[in-house]
Amino acid sequence: MNSDSLINDKINRASERDLEKFTGVYMDYYPLIMGAAIKRAANRDEAEDICQEVFSILLEKINEVHDHKSWLMGTLKLVTLRHYQALNRDTADIEAHFDDANLGYVNGFRDTRIMIAEAMDAAECTPDDRTLLDLVAVRGFTYENAAKAVGLSRRQARYRYERIVERIIEKLRRKGVNDLRELL
């Protein structure tokens, strides 16, 4: 029995509970992964293929993955590289896209970037909050689209986002940034 048939057998035995778990994770993180894939792939169709591949692997390993976001982002990077290698494209650009620190050196804002990133990490966000934060603050989603993506009403999404930002500002204040205007 080869590895493909083993994987298929494993998935065929996946219970409804596993499918339910997979569907939940998929709905939570699809916007995040697809958003990242769109930015790294050449076009939307390619991004969709990459995204499908990432979540297919997740379905195979749904019971083995615990930190879904980190695992999905890591798998996205691997799948994108594999995809580009298969097409004989230069993968250096893709690696740079995934490596945030590179951008920090280019802009000369490395320390501030790290401080903001730490404040975001320390803001005690639930996975849903973190997704909402990424969608609105990083991907520039409107409240309406972000609400659809994370399964909230528009008003709920806005209120929750503002609460997260307040927590981040509080963390920045402890690091000596009294007003966000100081960073502009």
Add this chain to the structure above:
Amino acid sequence: MTENAELYSMVMGKYRMSDTLTAEEQAFMLESRKRVLRAILKKYRKYSTALWFVIAVAIAFRNIGIKLSFIQAKVALGVALIVGAAGGSAASYAGAKYIYEHVRQRDVPEVREIISLESPACLKELPAPRPAAIESAGERAPKQPGTAGQEPPRSRVTVPSM
């Protein structure tokens, strides 16, 4: 609070921590979500119409901020089907009843009209009764007292006395 959110977005932009998607890309992403999920389930032969209905119900509730498990989604779907079937049956019954009564009310005056208009004409066109029929009718008629061929006795007339 809203001002802080806007300032935060500006900070994210300034430090290149954001990589925004256009409105078109956002719409494409939201629109492709179900399609990709369906493709994955089909790829692993986990797709079935019933399961898809359950997932669709769960997603629909999720979009209004309520997260349902598959079991809850199945219950919701079952309730919706029962209510739909009951409503459909009630509507069919009410519709059939209305049509039946409507047709009946319309037919009754027409029948009366037909009778009143056509009866004389029909009588005129009736063929003359045959002698055998007359005889049999006479046999069936109640017998009058007295002998046959005699006129029936006239009723008594009382003359008032002068």
